[in-house]
Amino acid sequence: MNLLSVDNATKYWGEKPLYENISFGIQQGQKVALVAKNGTGKSTLLNSIAGKESLDSGEIAINKDITVGLLEQEPKFEEGQNVLDYVLSSDSPILGAVKNYEAALQASTLDYSDAVLKQLDIATAKMEEMKAWDAEARVKQILTAFKIEDTAQKMVSLSGGQQKRVALSKVLIEEPNLLILDEPTNHLDLDMIEWLEEYLTRSKLSILLVTHDRYFLDRICTEIIELVDSTIYTHQGNYSYYIEKKAEREANHAVTVEKAKNLMRKELDWVRRMPKARGTKQKYRMDAFHDLKKKANSGKKDEKVQIQVNMSRLGKKILEFESVYKSFGTKKIVDDFSYIFKRKERVGIVGDNGVGKSTFLNMLTGTESIDEGTITKGETIVYGYYTQKGLSFDEDRKVIDVVRDITENHTMSDGTTLTPLQLLNKFLFTPEKQHSYISTLSGGERKRLYLCTILLKNPNFLILDEPTNDLDLDTLSVLEDFLEEFQGCVIVVTHDRYFMDKLVDHLFIFEGDGVIKDFNGKYSEYRAYLDEVEKQKKQALKEEKKADDKKVVQKTSSKKLSYKEQKEYEALEQEIETLEAKKEELEGKLSDGSVTSPDDIREVSETLGQVMEEVDEKMMRWMELDEIANGG
Template identity: 30%
Template sequence: MAAPILALQDARVTFGGGDLFNQISLGIEPGMRIALVGRNGSGKSTLLKAIAGDIELDGGERFVQAGIRVGYLRQHPEIVSGRSVFEQVSLGISPELKVDGSDLGYLVDQVLDGVGIDGDRLLETLSGGEARRVSLAEALVSDPDVLLLDEPTNHLDIKTILWLEDELKAFRGALMIISHDRQFLKNLTNRLFWLDRGVLRTHGKGFSAFEEWSEEILRAEEVETRKLDKRIAEETDWSRKGITARRARNEGRLRALYRMREERAQRTSRIGNAKLTVSAGEKSGKTVIEATEISKSFKVTDGTEVQVIRNFSTRVMRGDRVGIIGQNGAGKTTLLKILIGQLEPDTGSVKLGTNLTPAIFDQQRESLDPDESLWDTLADPGSGQLLVRGEVRHVVAYLRDFLFEEKQAKSPVKSLSGGEKNRLLLAKLLARESNLLVLDEPTNDLDMETLDLLQDMLANYEGTLLVISHDRYFLDQLVTSVIAVEENGNVSEYVGGYTDYLRQREVTEETSRISQKKVPAPENKPKQPRKKLSYKDQRDLDRLPDVLEDLENKISKLEAEMADPDLFKNNPDKFQKVMETLSARKEEYEAAEERLLELEILQEELTANS
């Protein structure tokens, strides 16, 4: 194991009179590409700031190996009016590089050339995606050995996210990333740091292993909690049956009972999940939206006209789930507004179906009054009640479903974070029945657990869904078709999710390239059909049933070990090893099972053709 180049030892940070986290120790080694995960509010960004040296620790130590440079991409880029892009990126040059007093402007020029931003531009003229690129340039300008990234994909379009992925794949140093973009983390990480209720857990695999690993840990904790609850109940019952007669002899046992009660009271309960449900209400007509040859243009600042939609037609039927994608500024929201009748097309027509009850989540949160309290945003001010899909609920109880505390009910909307505002808007939206749900960037600033719940809720929604999103995983898990708003007003629709869109677009582009070459296709001699499996395929077909049986036995034994409620408490290292081995065996089993299925299908086809 290599020595860490950056480390924290027993780190403690306090917030609001209590510890946000305490006794956190970690080490970053060369080659590590770490996903730092945890719930919103768990302290991830604060921990990243502590690792970066951006804040002082309230306890413990931070160690950085001599000569190691650290780059840090903050969650919210700093925009200083009047400052140029060149000046901003220059701030990221490490002091170690400035010792000889030489002009290091060439470093800034090189990195700006890489991110594609003009150094003479002023920060206030940048779009959100451009500002993110400038912040990345500032973090990269000193060619850091460790790069810390806090929500690097926030508010970026898919094209920019893919560009960023490529940049980070080529980065030679160590990485630590906070992100709610699952696909981004899966593609880039090989280690896991999980900050959960003030405790940091680590795992030797990347983010793709997180779900199974975290579930195993939480299941073990639940067993321990139930065991402790049972002991407390037994000891309480004992204490009621004659404690007086045995007081002198059993004071130690009673003190132990009180300690257990205190432990139970102080044990930080797992943070709840938002309870997201939505009712589709009364059915709409079979055809929800029919757009025919629609086009839309806008005049830009220099007076020229830009066409964002050109001759696009689509038909959305009841129950469809349509994802809309494209670069920032391409015209996604414009298209969405035209489809739901909020904006007229320049040419073409849009016909809305009958009996539509829409509910609309707007990206700018315009339906939220920043000076209004959460209470007044949702409920009747006098009664404190609201109607949630036909059921009368108290506003505080309903706010708790969306992870808000009771004390926040009277706070103004403007006091909320971006993620909290999104949750409030979802609470307002989901309180009403609808049969057409329209969501413009609903996933921004939401933590993974809330994203999962939103995804599950939408998957069970019986109405029609239109959603703009840059989250590839979210789209893959949810939508039935993708509308891509591309350059020069070209808009196309593809069946399936984001991955299906990529595959279909690739085929379309390849077909187009072949047709443009205008080269006559060579005469292909028909291939002789295979009559039997190859030697390797036949060997695999023969041996895989035994392999699967062996793996089943191994998995059963490992699961039996995991079922021991004392294993985690008595031997956490063994628990971790057993859990990692179990995960590996399950992956082997799935791969072998898939291979066997492929071979059985191939054998059936060969038999049928022979």
């Protein structure tokens, strides 16, 4: 079933076209990513599909029998609205019943009056009537996954990251037929991202999303739509397959352009030697020449961000922590931490939100004091600190004025000197964009400008706090290449697992209560380590249970398994192991690009969802029988 059709859509920003005459569609069950550079109107297009923005021309048709849910980059909510009201502000009668029940339940914890308890009874009866308990359980599951505990909080009191998590919870709870997600992984910690990946993989929802998270793209999407120079390119398969096919497409195009250029040189020689009196054949050849010229000039311009730093000299002594303690009241941030930073070191920082990662970064730079211990900084350190908040730009200033405040002539790593105009060109700000006001920049363009201002200071110790948010994939790739060649120290806090895996040598794991562990490896290796630890714990519990079972065998039980139940109980464990193996096989097919056609991808995704549901059902049944078998 066709859910969405975009036909010849065109949208302008002032006189500049964001996109022109683009067309694509989404079928039921598809999980599609939209990929494009910053400033090309990705968010605007998503808002247009959701009915929040108008097109200048073209048409967007949505199947009248479906519902559409939109996660915006900046959630909007009503004044005075609390979390529960916002999350359950839906036309769904079932969610309405859940909202009334949760509100009555909250009230009953504060007020034990007959009137309040009666309201809870009415709300409970409505839940029974609507058969809304499954929906209530789903609401609790999703809110718990995103660590939303106090649903009585006012939305306005939450941080931007918390508001984004609440908004994501709302759109998942509503379960629309078509889910539109604009940067869904921003402000999520790594555990949340991995939970969301599994949830969306199992879900039968159709999805259109914009994200820079390449692992997320690889594991969720079955199709990539690329918007380049107002042209749509569609790639079946996940992100890895898209990268492969994009490289092939660009290589083929480069060959075609080169052939056209060679032919044009011959034609140009003919045009220059051609007599002034032109016959019909000569006019035809002139027209063909102009067509050839257009084709020869259609080669893709190398519009990549060029990052170079004339890094300040870094001495032998860089930075040393010795027995450092830091806390806020009873909450420990750092407890007896010692470490000596080395040249060319690449450290990733991992931990839940709120454990003190940003405080630790501020301690590195000296903007946050410590309670005990010493931090010794080398005399040659020049920090480049890219913060989550970014630079607070004056909206009424022009882009070029921001750079002029830092430098008028900047010396690059190769010794060349560049003016502010030339510098901004390297960061893909056209002359027109350089003289635009800050207020007209997209989120990604602001982050690119902020990155430019950081690197212009020639740092030798880079601290990057969520550097990947809002940067397009091309800019991320160039930033990664730059950091791999960077000769100074790099400290990275990011939820982008691909970015971290590519760059870091080891991790500081913030476990909470001031504990920081040094893990020698990349993030994917750390996750594999955690999985192995969890596997060993389960095995230990299994062995312990077997030992307990031997003791229980001799005891009488009020209820025993029937012969049929005993056979079922013995078979279930093997069935669950077989299903888990099948699940891993299907997940592998989706992630390694071996399945490419839309029908095959959809079939594998649906089969994966069914297998996961079957695992859950059999596990629940095994637990029931196990409880009876062991006299529970």
